[in-house]
Amino acid sequence: MKPKFHTTAHHYAINLVIHFLGLHNINMGRLKVRRALYEKEAFPETSMQDIGMELQKWGIQHELKTAPCNITDAMVFPTMAVIRIHEQDVLAIVEKVEEQQIHLQYFFADTITCAVSELTVLQYLDIKEIVVDKEFCEACEQEDLSEREAYTDSIFAVEDFLSEEECNYMIDYCEQHNLFNRSMTGAADGTGEITGNRTSYSAFITTSRQDPLFNDIIERAADLMEVEPARIEDLQCVRYGEGQEFKPHFDSFETGVKRKATLLVYLNDNFEGGETVFPEIGFSVSPKRGMALSFVNLDEQNKDLIYSLHGGAPVTAGIKFACNIWIHL
Ligand SMILES: O=C(O)CCC(=O)C(=O)O
Ligand SMILES: [Fe+2]
Incomplete structure (x- = not known):
């Protein structure tokens, strides 16, 4: 039971x-x-x-x-x-x-x-x-x-943050370099491990700074979020096949450098399901190719903001791709 x-x-x-x-x-x-x-x-x-x-x-x-x-x-x-x-x-x-x-x-x-x-x-x-x-x-x-209202108002989306070509380049780059691995859950669960909470695949692009296109995306994200590019983590792509999901979690890690904010960019939208859901505020976003979704993870004392709890709902048909651009403290 x-x-x-x-x-x-x-x-x-x-x-x-x-x-x-x-x-x-x-x-x-x-x-x-x-x-x-x-x-x-x-x-x-x-x-x-x-x-x-x-x-x-x-x-x-x-x-x-x-x-x-x-x-x-x-x-x-x-x-x-x-x-x-x-x-x-x-x-x-x-x-x-x-x-x-x-x-x-x-x-x-x-x-x-x-x-x-x-x-x-x-x-x-x-x-x-x-x-x-x-x-x-x-x-x-x-x-x-x-x-709750104030937090909901602080979330914003920017359409066409990435062009169609950039989205496709990113997906192809990760697939061709075999970067996708079964996602781990981080400190929200205590340790990095493979769990049913997260059945998707992730790809860390460790070469983000060497690739002119990725570097340009990082600089654009820094501009949008009004931070120095050095505060932006290497890009991380996520892939969800049918039935895969990432249950609600916090993005900021309890160990290591904390993630103040998240810019989540949807790389495609030719799939069903896969909304980004915020259960604490009863809010959800339908992915749109190239759109960036910005939300804050930490409060003024840099503690997890309860409202920022979010997840990727199960994909019901097709394959979903997205890219996390995390902003450090
Ligand atoms: O796929 C989504 O909509 C959310 C992804 C996410 O929260 C993450 O990768 O940390
Ligand atoms: Fe997340």
Whole structure:
């Protein structure tokens, strides 16, 4: 059994917590929840202790029960629990327990029912009292809305940033030099490794500075982003075949030099699917050949900007090519 809403583990946890708060009529937008959970030391792991501490602040007074614990003793439902089922530990909302049946709610999913004996409850919130501060919630929602709007407004696209010839040159260059390798995921997941989060192929053009055409693109990007060309990383192309995707992630790496902004250039558009999606702000962009999409990854303190979470949706037909132009700090 897998959570239906599977972007990244922490994103799933955030959505679950927001959904849970909503079930208790605590509607405070996403911002406070996201910030609180993203800023935990354990990130991207999200522990029940971390969640519990925040829930306490937002009005859900509880005691955290840990295994061995018996959820059938709980007085208030829905509650939140970490359950072990099919050898997996999953954060879940327990809607109710009735006649030794446990009703689980996943984000955006229907209720799943299973026998209490089929799973182990590792931890659960024994809720004592719920105290909602309406004004606090309204202020949070308002702040959430304005920050989301401001970020969305800061994203911009430039059509025909690359000509058709330049797009084709780039694709051919990578293919002819056999530069495409199975993409790795970076520090967002902890280590560089091949995972299901990213099923596409990437090509690092290490000769970007020697090739006059690539060098010209770098200088044009520097002009557009108003930075010195030295702050632009060597170009990286990505290729997605049918069914391939890159699940939501942050571009800025936690180690090495941080990527302040991204200029993503689409090299073709003769395929289906493959939109660039920003799940935190509910925004998506349809690729157009030659178009450059600019977005910022870090806030003023150079920490990951939550809104910049983005991914490449699965390509449903054809092959998608794009080029990342990353701007360092
Ligand atoms: O393919 C896309 O639309 C997004 C690519 C991306 O986010 C990346 O390569 O870091
Ligand atoms: Fe990215």
